[in-house]
Amino acid sequence: MTGRTGKPVRACAETEAARARPAHDRPTAASVAAVYRDVLGLDGCAEDESFFRLGGDSLHAGRALALLARRHGVRLPLAEMYRDSSAAAVARGLGEMMDRPRPRRSITSLARRRRTWFPLSLSQESFYAMDRATGGAGLFNNVGRLDLRGDIDPVALRQALVDTVRRQPALRTVFGEDDGRPAQRFAEQDAPQIDMCDLRAENGAALLRRRVREQHLRGFDLHAAPPVRFVLARTADHEWTVLTAVHHIVFDGMSQSLLLDEIAQAYAHRVGAAPESRAPEFTYADFAYWQRDTLRGERLEEHLQGLAEAVRHTPAPIVGDGGLGKGYTSRIRPFEVEDATVRDLRYLAARHDTTLFVGLVATLLEFAARRAGGTRQLVAVQAANRGLPGTENVIGCFSNTLYVSGRARPSLDPEERLAETRDEVARALRHEEMPLDHALGLLAERGTGAACRPQIGFALQPPRHQTRELPGGVLAAEYLLQSGDTVDPTNFPLVLELFAESRGLAGVSHHRLAVWPEGAFAAAEGQLAAAFQYMRAAGRPSATER
Structure with a gap:
């Protein structure tokens, strides 16, 4: 018997527990198409129709794969959808995965998570090391603003914040050492830090801005208390604002939406409008144990070989007059991609059975090629890394960075650039579960890939502005971005960090001042805008297609 990679699968890898696992329905193209319809809100879906041509993106794809995983007991990697996203192809892939034996585990994570301490995940190790090196400065704070309007019960709102932390153990994590190694545990104390204040005074808006700045700058002592805090401020007679600050070591982009869902659901329960939700059975401790159980041996070597191939060509520097200057001060500037450009890129991507995200990565590779040339260029992209069933509803630090490679010949035909990038993103996603910093450290020990790092990072985040309906009111949330100069340890x-808006994309660019002296970055921004215009031109629909 051979696996999908063509390598032999040893029968002894299948244990009695694996053979006795609960039976699941065999996936069919019709059942997958039904999930597509539900996720995308469509009336119908042909079995050979591309998920991405139907309007899906990577976030929708993640939801579809999570639903299919719960139904069939296996989760197809997102990379497979980038290869062929039709319902028929996904059904075949799920069927092949169901036929594979399950690997043996030396001890279940469910049993081990009952210990007081559990190991950091491989992604957390990097944040922990940087936090220790910077003395706990607020460099990794995720700050959000939640405005609640209507007939809001402040007592129920405060209780909802406590309930949210109780239901999501990552929000009450305390860090320390166990047997001389960094470790973490879930604190027994449920109540988070909640500061109450009344900002209905004449200068209330200024005081709120000061509070926001404080949440960005004030760090956490990871060893002393959980890395989460709230400010509950009354801003008008029928308006309240909640400021949330969470350290990235227990939080990622998808966690922001999950946090809003948790608060809204808990509030509805506290005012008697909804039943109490059960806490997720899967916890971040399960993920940390699973990751360390899984990323070793042959599976680890496959990931390292794939990354070594990606960094085989050192990218030419894209920097300006400052060269590869040293220093960690970065300037944050607003960056927008207008709605017409987004529509054209989305249309171009759908024609090639892929996503807007791939179109944006292709644009950045085109920009890097124009800026520096060389043999190949690399862009570091952020991936959700929630392929393990159960992670989709858990707040935590799951996201990972991947390297996407592209030819450095500028002015490659846009359609060709996009097709190549689609294949490269699919290749990179095959290594989504492998934390990049950990892999690079292992390659450096072997003398491979230590210096081959991209100079462009990119993240396409969930919408920055979101709303949730509440009993008697509404919650309007905003992920707050910094501006001006700041210290960036990356x-x-x-x-480039972009968020989906109602019209177009909006976000920020971070450029390191030691690398981009005055005036140099303005020229680079012009080249980036030209790359966007070049790529979108191929995506403009003809008059008959409009």
Whole structure:
């Protein structure tokens, strides 16, 4: 018997527990198409129709794969959908995965998570090391603003914040050492830090801005208390604002939406409008144990070989007059992609059975090629890394960075650039479960890939502005971005972070001042805008297609 990679699968890998696992329905193209219809809100879906041509994106794809995993007991990697997203192809892939034996585990994570301490995940190790090196400065704070209007019960709202932390153990994690190694545990104390204040005074808006700035700058002592805090402020007679601050070591982009869902559901329960929700059975401790159980041996070697191939060509520097200057001060500037450009890129991507995300990565590779040339260029992209069933409803630090490679010949035909990038993103996603910093450290020990780092980082985040209906009111949430100069401990001279808005994309760029002296970045922004215009031109529908 051979697996999908063509390598032999040893029968002894299948244990009695694996053979006795609960039976699941065999996936069919019709059943997958039904999930597509539900996720995308469609009336119908042909079995050979592309999920992405139907309007799906990577976030929708993640939801569809999570639903299919619960129904069939296996989860298809997102990379497979980038290869062929039709319902028929996904059904075949799920069927092949169901036929594979399950690997043996030396001890179940469910049993081990009952211990007081459990290990950091491999992604958390990097944040922990940087936090220790910077003395706990607020460099990794995720700050959100929740405005609640209507007939709001402040007592129920405060209780909802406590309930949310109780239901999501990652929000009450305390860090320390166990046998001389960094470790973490879930604190027994449920109540988070909640500061109450009344900002209905004449200068209330200024005081609220000061509070926001404080949440960005004030760090956490990871060893002393959980890395989450709230400010509950009354801003008008029928308006309240909640500021949330959470350290990235227990939080990622998808966690922001999950946090809003948790608060809204808990509030509805506290005012008697909804039943109490059960806490997720899967916890971040399960993920940390699973990751360390899984990423070793042959599976680890496959990931390392794939990454080594991606970094085989050192990218030419894209920097300006400052060269590869040293220093960690970055300037944050607003960056927008207008709605017409987004529509054209989305249309181009759908024609090629892929997503807007791939179109944006292709644009950045085109920009890097125009800026620097060389043999190949690399862009570091953020991936959700929630392929393990159960992670879709858990707040935590799951996201990972992947390297996407592209030819550095500028002015490649846009359609060709997009097709190549689609294949490269699919290749990169095959290694989504492998934390990049950990892999690079292992490659460096072997003398491979230590210096081959991209100079562009990119993240396409969930919508920055979201709303939730509440009993008697509404919750309007905003993920708050910093502006101006700040310290950025990452290694990228340029980072682009975009959020889906009602019209177009909006976000920020981070450029390192030591690398981009005055005036140099303005020229680069012009080249980036030209790359967007070049790529979108191929996506404009003809008059008959409009």
